[in-house]
Amino acid sequence: MKKTLHSEFEKHVVRKDGCWDWCGPSSKNPGYAEFSYGSNKMRGHRASWIIHFGEIPKGLFVCHNCDNKKCTNPDHLFLGTCKENNWDAIKKNIHPTLGKPRQQNHNTKVFEKDFSRIKDLYLKGISQKDIGALLGVGQTAVFKVLRLLKIKRNKKKIDAEQAREIKNLLQEKNTQEELAKKYNVSQSTIHHIAIGRTWRHA
Numbered sequence: 001m002k003k004t005l006h007s008e009f010e011k012h013v014v015r016k017d018g019c020w021d022w023c024g025p026s027s028k029n030p031g032y033a034e035f036s037y038g039s040n041k042m043r044g045h046r047a048s049w050i051i052h053f054g055e056i057p058k059g060l061f062v063c064h065n066c067d068n069k070k071c072t073n074p075d076h077l078f079l080g081t082c083k084e085n086n087w088d089a090i091k092k093n094i095h096p097t098l099g100k101p102r103q104q105n106h107n108t109k110v111f112e113k114d115f116s117r118i119k120d121l122y123l124k125g126i127s128q129k130d131i132g133a134l135l136g137v138g139q140t141a142v143f144k145v146l147r148l149l150k151i152k153r154n155k156k157k158i159d160a161e162q163a164r165e166i167k168n169l170l171q172e173k174n175t176q177e178e179l180a181k182k183y184n185v186s187q188s189t190i191h192h193i194a195i196g197r198t199w200r201h202a
Contacts (some may be wrong), residue, residue: 008037009047009072025071033070048072049079061085113149118145127180127187158185163199170194 012024012035022033022044033044049062052074056074063080064071114135121131128142135142148158166179176194180187193199 003037005037005042005047006051008035008042009044009051011035012044013048015073018073019066019068019076020073022070022072023111031069033072044070044072045077049077114160115145115149118142119149119151122151124147126146127177158183158189158193158199160199160202163193163202166190166193167202 007066011031012022012033014021014023019033024033024035024044026032027034027043034041035044035047036129037047038041041063044195045064046056048063048110049056053058057079060079063085064076065078066073066076068076082198093183093202118131118135119133122128122142129139131138132142162183166183169179170176170190176190179190189198193202
């Protein structure tokens with residue numbers, strides 16, 4: 001008998017009221033129902049969507065209405081964008097990085113209520129590292145929030161006079177981090193001036 005997506009799926013699914021059980025393997029992280037299909041691994045919820053509704057449009061994710069990652073009940077599934085998928089996970093408190101209580105280490109989490117504050121601080125020119133220190137979280141967590149919110153800071157340009165000032169201030173032992181804050185630019189901009197990559201003749 002030829003193996004089909006449907007036949008392989010049926011080997012593992014246990015239908016019942018509410019969430020469907022899964023008696024097959026699951027992915028190590030983050031624990032979704034999973035099975036082998038041909039030479040590839042197939043997530044159970046994605047297979048369920050394809051079987052019951054057809055192909056998954058490019059750029060969309062199959063998301064759960066329930067909090068059960070192993071559930072493959074098509075009534076519990078919906079399509080969403082990457083951003084919608086992340087927000088759904090945050091609201092359900094199951095996102096691996098965002099929206100969970102902070103811990104006292106570099107892998108701390110960011111509360112959803114902090115998102116607007118992170119955005120405001122970043123747009124005021126505060127570095128991701130400093131924002132993380134202020135909120136007691138890691139820079140990586142701040143970066144992920146900004147990426148999720150699609151926040152980009154307009155880059156301020158340095159003119160020749162400012163470049164000369166920066167060079168003089170560096171000779172006076174001001175740190176690159178301090179000057180980046182003073183001129184509202186990235187620290188890499190100051191570093192490039194310091195090593196002569198930019199404004200060499202200023």
